[in-house]
Amino acid sequence: QKEVEQNSGPLSVPEGAIASLNCTYSDRVSQSFFWYRQYSGKSPELIMSIYSNGDKEDGRFTAQLNKASQYVSLLIRDSQPSDSATYLCAVNWDFNKFYFGSGTKLNVKP
Amino acid sequence: SQTIHQWPATLVQPVGSPLSLECTVEGTSNPNLYWYRQAAGRGLQLLFYSVGIGQISSEVPQNLSASRPQDRQFILSSKKLLLSDSGFYLCAWSTNPGDGYTFGSGTRLTVV
Numbered sequence: 001q002k003e004v005e006q007n008s009g010p011l012s013v014p015e016g017a018i019a020s021l022n023c024t025y026s027d028r029v030s031q032s033f034f035w036y037r038q039y040s041g042k043s044p045e046l047i048m049s050i051y052s053n054g055d056k057e058d059g060r061f062t063a064q065l066n067k068a069s070q071y072v073s074l075l076i077r078d079s080q081p082s083d084s085a086t087y088l089c090a091v092n093w094d095f096n097k098f099y100f101g102s103g104t105k106l107n108v109k110p
Numbered sequence: 111s112q113t114i115h116q117w118p119a120t121l122v123q124p125v126g127s128p129l130s131l132e133c134t135v136e137g138t139s140n141p142n143l144y145w146y147r148q149a150a151g152r153g154l155q156l157l158f159y160s161v162g163i164g165q166i167s168s169e170v171p172q173n174l175s176a177s178r179p180q181d182r183q184f185i186l187s188s189k190k191l192l193l194s195d196s197g198f199y200l201c202a203w204s205t206n207p208g209d210g211y212t213f214g215s216g217t218r219l220t221v222v
Contacts, residue, residue, distance in 0.1 A: 004153075031208070032207070032208050032210075034210050041218075042215075042216075043200055043213040043214060043215050043216045044154070044200075044213050045213070046210040046211070046212070049209070049210050051208070088153065088154065090210075092207060092208065096142055096159055096161060096167075096207055097156060097159060097169075097207075098156070098207070098210075098211060099156065100146075100153045100154040101153055102152055102153035103153055
């Protein structure tokens with residue numbers, strides 16, 4: 001069975017620190033990987049995508065992918081209270097379908 | 111620019127009542143359309159997806175159904191709601207899934 005696993009948290013970090021969010025997936029043929037941010041009561045919004053092994057940086061966000069270890073992570077530098085949300089990892093196993101982890105709740109304390 | 115509309119925002123329905131949730135996309139043609147459900151404190155569960163008019167794929171057996179009567183319209187229905195149907199229903203679209211989805215604002219359904 002294809003699965004995407006995330007630690008549910010909450011992960012608490014002080015303002016200005018680096019938050020590290022992790023995700024593992026169960027299938028080796030996944031092609032695309034995504035991180036979504038979901039504020040409480042709101043719909044998810046796409047913040048990062050990554051397709052190749054290595055790091056991808058976008059502002060304060062860095063996505064890391066290791067296909068051999070079936071592992072994808074998201075680093076948030078200089079964390080802000082506005083980053084407090086649930087972060088969802090999504091994996092594209094089939095061209096038309098994404099599978100989501102249950103999310104990690106991040107709390108950034110002022 | 112592309113936008114996705116989903117309504118209603120909230121809905122409280124009694125057990126056994128019918129359901130119809132509608133999603134429309136503007137500013138694009140032939141999008142892939144998706145329905146997801148998020149139970150309280152849980153991840154997103156893919157319910158249905160559609161790659162074209164009248165083409166519906168179901169991911170999970172349940173008492174829900176989906177239809178796509180027009181290119182940019184996607185409808186989620188049920189003839190008789192169950193308590194377990196409560197959740198946050200999200201519609202999403204993409205033209206290239208490799209670029210990720212865009213979600214609508216969601217419908218919070220409570221079955222009582």
